Amino acid sequence: DTGEAGGTLPAVDMTEWKCKYCAFEEGFSGTVDLGLGYVSTDSYKFGEYTGLTDEGLYLIGDADLRYRGADASYLNVDVSRLGLDSRSLGVEGGKQGKYKLTFEYDELPHYISDSVSTPFLGTGTDTLTLPPTWVGAGSTGGMTDLANSLHSVNLDTKRKRLGLGAAFASGSQWEYAVKVRHEVREGTQRTAGNFFFSTAQLVMPVDTVTDQVDASATYTGKKFQARLAYYGSLFSNENTALNWQNPYFTGGTVDAGQIALAPDNQFHQILASAGYQFTDSTRATADLAFGRMTQNETFLGATVNSGIVVPAQPRSSLEGLVNTLNANLKITSALTQALRLNGSYTYNDHDNRTPQASYYWVSTDIPPVQQRTNLPYSFTQGTLKVSGDYRFTKQTKASLGVDSDTRERTYQEVSKSTENTVWAKANTRVVDNVYLTLKGAHAERDINGYEVLPWVSPAENPLLRKYNMADRVRDTAGLRADFTIGSAISLGFGYDYANDDYSKSLIGLTESKDTTLAADASARLGKSTSLHVYFTNEQIRSHQAGSAGGLTPDWTGENYDSVNTGGIGVKHALIAGKFDIGADYTISNAHGEIKVYDGSANAPFPDLVSRLGSVKLYATYRLKDNLSLKGTYWYEHYRSDDWQLDGVTPSTISNVLAFGEQAPSYYVNVFMLSLRYKF
Amino acid sequence: EETSPASASLKASGYTEKGADTCLKCHDEESEFPVFSIFKTKHAQKADKRTPFAGLQCETCHGPGAEHAKKVPEGQKQAPIIKFGANSKVSVDKQNKLCLDCHQGNARNGWQASTHQGGDLACASCHKIHAPRDPVLAKTTQPDVCYNCHKKERSDFFKPSTHPVRAGLITCSECHSPHGSNTDALLVKPTINQTCYTCHAEKRGPFLWEHAPVAEDCTICHNPHGSVHTSLLKKNPPLLCQQCHAPSGHPSVAYTGDSLPGGSDPANSAFLLARGCANCHSQVHGSNHPSGSRWMR
Numbered sequence: 013d014t015g016e017a018g019g020t021l022p023a024v025d026m027t028e029w030k031c032k033y034c035a036f037e038e039g040f041s042g043t044v045d046l047g048l049g050y051v052s053t054d055s056y057k058f059g060e061y062t063g064l065t066d067e068g069l070y071l072i073g074d075a076d077l078r079y080r081g082a083d084a085s086y087l088n089v090d091v092s093r094l095g096l097d098s099r100s101l102g103v104e105g106g107k108q109g110k111y112k113l114t115f116e117y118d119e120l121p122h123y124i125s126d127s128v129s130t131p132f133l134g135t136g137t138d139t140l141t142l143p144p145t146w147v148g149a150g151s152t153g154g155m156t157d158l159a160n161s162l163h164s165v166n167l168d169t170k171r172k173r174l175g176l177g178a179a180f181a182s183g184s185q186w187e188y189a190v191k192v193r194h195e196v197r198e199g200t201q202r203t204a205g206n207f208f209f210s211t212a213q214l215v216m217p218v219d220t221v222t223d224q225v226d227a228s229a230t231y232t233g234k235k236f237q238a239r240l241a242y243y244g245s246l247f248s249n250e251n252t253a254l255n256w257q258n259p260y261f262t263g264g265t266v267d268a269g270q271i272a273l274a275p276d277n278q279f280h281q282i283l284a285s286a287g288y289q290f291t292d293s294t295r296a297t298a299d300l301a302f303g304r305m306t307q308n309e310t311f312l313g314a315t316v317n318s319g320i321v322v323p324a325q326p327r328s329s330l331e332g333l334v335n336t337l338n339a340n341l342k343i344t345s346a347l348t349q350a351l352r353l354n355g356s357y358t359y360n361d362h363d364n365r366t367p368q369a370s371y372y373w374v375s376t377d378i379p380p381v382q383q384r385t386n387l388p389y390s391f392t393q394g395t396l397k398v399s400g401d402y403r404f405t406k407q408t409k410a411s412l413g414v415d416s417d418t419r420e421r422t423y424q425e426v427s428k429s430t431e432n433t434v435w436a437k438a439n440t441r442v443v444d445n446v447y448l449t450l451k452g453a454h455a456e457r458d459i460n461g462y463e464v465l466p467w468v469s470p471a472e473n474p475l476l477r478k479y480n481m482a483d484r485v486r487d488t489a490g491l492r493a494d495f496t497i498g499s500a501i502s503l504g505f506g507y508d509y510a511n512d513d514y515s516k517s518l519i520g521l522t523e524s525k526d527t528t529l530a531a532d533a534s535a536r537l538g539k540s541t542s543l544h545v546y547f548t549n550e551q552i553r554s555h556q557a558g559s560a561g562g563l564t565p566d567w568t569g570e571n572y573d574s575v576n577t578g579g580i581g582v583k584h585a586l587i588a589g590k591f592d593i594g595a596d597y598t599i600s601n602a603h604g605e606i607k608v609y610d611g612s613a614n615a616p617f618p619d620l621v622s623r624l625g626s627v628k629l630y631a632t633y634r635l636k637d638n639l640s641l642k643g644t645y646w647y648e649h650y651r652s653d654d655w656q657l658d659g660v661t662p663s664t665i666s667n668v669l670a671f672g673e674q675a676p677s678y679y680v681n682v683f684m685l686s687l688r689y690k691f
Numbered sequence: 692e693e694t695s696p697a698s699a700s701l702k703a704s705g706y707t708e709k710g711a712d713t714c715l716k717c718h719d720e721e722s723e724f725p726v727f728s729i730f731k732t733k734h735a736q737k738a739d740k741r742t743p744f745a746g747l748q749c750e751t752c753h754g755p756g757a758e759h760a761k762k763v764p765e766g767q768k769q770a771p772i773i774k775f776g777a778n779s780k781v782s783v784d785k786q787n788k789l790c791l792d793c794h795q796g797n798a799r800n801g802w803q804a805s806t807h808q809g810g811d812l813a814c815a816s817c818h819k820i821h822a823p824r825d826p827v828l829a830k831t832t833q834p835d836v837c838y839n840c841h842k843k844e845r846s847d848f849f850k851p852s853t854h855p856v857r858a859g860l861i862t863c864s865e866c867h868s869p870h871g872s873n874t875d876a877l878l879v880k881p882t883i884n885q886t887c888y889t890c891h892a893e894k895r896g897p898f899l900w901e902h903a904p905v906a907e908d909c910t911i912c913h914n915p916h917g918s919v920h921t922s923l924l925k926k927n928p929p930l931l932c933q934q935c936h937a938p939s940g941h942p943s944v945a946y947t948g949d950s951l952p953g954g955s956d957p958a959n960s961a962f963l964l965a966r967g968c969a970n971c972h973s974q975v976h977g978s979n980h981p982s983g984s985r986w987m988r
Contacts, residue, residue, distance in 0.1 A: 109741055232797070245892055373982040388897070615954055664960070
């Protein structure tokens with residue numbers, strides 16, 4: 013937004029208010045950083061999002077340029093990571109209070125895996141073929157040309173975003189803004205394609221465009237504020253399908269498969285919101301958004317198997333339509349200086365109007381032809397919240413609230429559920445420098461019955477309760493404490509607990525519990541040194557039950573993830589204004605324990621492990637008033653163990669032609685040296 | 692708050708004689724509270740009539756300063772003036788009202804009774820008004836401001852599978868609206884899924900064969916801040932999927948360490964290793980293929 017409405021000022025005699033010491037900024041200023049970096053080792057995981065994936069030199073290029081005019085004209089230019097695949101450029105300019113124009117260009121890479129092997133040719137395209145030498149077999153072990161055909165493929169995607177924006181203020185109360193963003197995403201991702209129980213991991217092409225538009229008119233008055241907006245999002249995919257040759261083919265007609273890739277779709281939404289300040293103490297706001305999600309991509313054939321005759325489908329495309337309605341009304345009023353009451357109602361409707369029809373389908377290109385009717389799931393949510401805040405003293409406030417959340421679903425096991433929550437929260441400044449927050453909530457979700465859906469085949473176990481719509485008791489609690497010692501030291505401590513109890517569920521998720529303990533401290537030691545330390549421990553546990561026998565529970569599964577993250581950072585001015593040094597050290601260790609008990613003495617799962625250690629040492633030396641030299645050394649190591657990947661070669665599993673991906677590990681050194689010019 | 696002429700002249704009496712020049716005499720760069728960086732910000736723009744420096748300068752926000760500017764004997768404290776931030780003695784409501792007098796519109800429309808307002812957060816708890824670049828508004832520094840309270844999230848972004856917040860490519864405010872919204876987690880769009888679709892529009896559909904929880908709420912399976920498990924999943928398949936799928940046949944079987952490479956039960960490895968269930972059911976986000984009802988096409 014370009015700015016806001018001005019407040020009302022009292023009449024003051026300002027004849028002597030010359031502002032002669034006011035150092036208003038005019039003209040150009042900024043900083044430019046240029047230099048070179050060196051990465052010691054190739055690693056997709058290290059450079060997953062930054063683009064520091066390859067061993068070698070890279071350009072360090074950052075800039076922050078500003079222009080300020082006495083007439084309120086201005087320009088900001090930001091350049092980040094010019095030499096990397098994660099570069100970004102942002103330009104904003106205009107006349108403050110009148111108009112603003114923006115230009116943005118961002119690249120967002122995602123380096124997914126550099127340990128993939130596949131025998132398929134044509135990766136990155138919509139057609140994967142096997143080499144002419146390929147020998148099909150019923151199991152991966154029999155694919156005698158596999159070792160010869162395997163070649164390495166890297167999986168990565170890159171988003172390139174171009175954004176343009178304009179905002180105009182008309183007077184002090186109206187503002188109009190429009191933003192468009194054009195995003196192209198290209199690259200490759202994982203997918204898989206199977207024929208009955210024999211499957212192959214496949215490289216999926218990504219070549220999509222998403223265009224988004226935000227346009228709004230905003231009115232900001234003293235008592236009344238309103239906004240009318242349009243949001244549009246158009247997604248298109250250059251590829252409609254991924255075709256692949258059947259590596260298990262030894263004869264017959266099941267020689268290839270075809271997967272549908274994400275279809276083109278659109279979303280259009282009109283949003284209106286308003287706020288009215290009845291009095292100093294009472295305010296109401298309302299939001300309303302109507303949207304339309306549509307999708308009408310032409311259907312692919314039910315099979316590419318030339319030996320199967322499929323009758324004509326009832327439709328050639330879906331004419332998929334979901335109407336969305338999101339509404340909210342909120343009133344808040346301070347009845348007295350001490351007591352404030354809040355009430356709100358939120359209504360979210362996802363009304364799937366997609367026509368139903370009975371489609372002919374073929375499971376994995378293998379006969380027979382079957383029929384099935386699509387299920388356009390709809391969801392409706394209504395949430396009523398009432399709460400009160402009572403301020404006992406200036407430093408102590410308590411809040412109490414009740415929420416009632418009702419959800420309705422179509423074509424699902426539970427048509428209606430209601431969750432009622434009671435919550436309480438208190439904040440207090442015990443003494444001047446100790447601030448405490450305590451909160452807790454108890455919620456019970458009740459369902460109106462659980463139906464075994466007749467159209468699901470084979471039939472679902474009647475004791476299963478899907479956890480997103482099962483009876484549930486949820487308890488949460490949290491404590492936060494912040495201390496300051498003088499103006500130099502601050503300490504923070506936090507504990508959070510959440511427990512979901514699904515004790516009425518005999519099969520499915522039966523319990524999950526998260527606890528987080530966090531502490532941090534920062535200190536200023538003298539004029540030239542600052543220190544920051546933090547630590548977080550998180551534990552996530554869950555229990556679930558299953559039934560291989562198809563009736564009562566006969567096995568249980570446990571997940572236990574624990575994550576410890578800690579860091580320490582220090583900054584020190586070795587020579588004030590001339591020579592600054594600093595260091596950051598971070599560790600993050602995660603463990604995932606998975607246990608499955610089925611009554612037999614089966615082999616345990618090894619832990620999922622990831623261990624990250626990172627050290628950064630940096631120094632800035634001012635050569636001249638406007639020129640500094642900055643050097644950084646960054647060492648990071650990472651080790652991960654993942655039993656889903658480790659030791660799984662393309663032919664380890666007889667019926668999965670796998671990528672042979674391994675859990676990533678790396679040791680990387682990065683050296684950076686750059687000059688900063690300031691003007 | 693409407694200001695009547697009578698109350699205005701009463702208030703006016705408390706203002707300094709020379710406005711900002713009075714303040715800047717003491718608050719220079721060597722003082723305990725230097726203020727000159729304000730002149731690098733948008734608030735210090737006389738040509739924009741809405742800004743403090745087009746009005747009562749420092750005293751637009753900090754209030755009448757004549758008492759505060761009075762000389763006091765050495766060792767004594769100056770008379771107080773309106774200070775901002777979490778440690779100010781001025782009540783949060785009063786601090787915020789001074790900001791909201793100008794900034795009530797747009798994203799702040801829903802500030803009252805929002806989570807952060809209810810938590811007694813002052814605008815200046817997060818915003819540094821005097822900083823040339825307010826850290827909470829800059830991509831690379833914003834997360835650190837949020838981590839001051841949201842400590843767990845700092846740890847989340849170090850997990851093996853996460854969104855690129857630590858890498859500095861996206862900010863908290865791309866998904867969250869800290870000034871208030873109608874969703875529980877203060878999301879920028881009216882629902883969780885509408886928020887996710889701003890970057891993941893390919894998952895929006897509607898598809899011919901929808902996977903009900905996918906259309907309902909991405910966070911039923913994913914933890915958007917980060918996970919020990921692949922693809923931001925709350926747990927790995929097959930256990931993830933077996934929380935909701937238990938019909939007779941392969942979904943109901945207990946897959947154990949016996950199916951690890953070299954184990955005694957290799958026949959079940961396909962359901963466990965590599966991508967587990969997704970080795971075949973690769974289209975779990977929905978399929979528009981006539982034969983994709985089981986998300987295998």
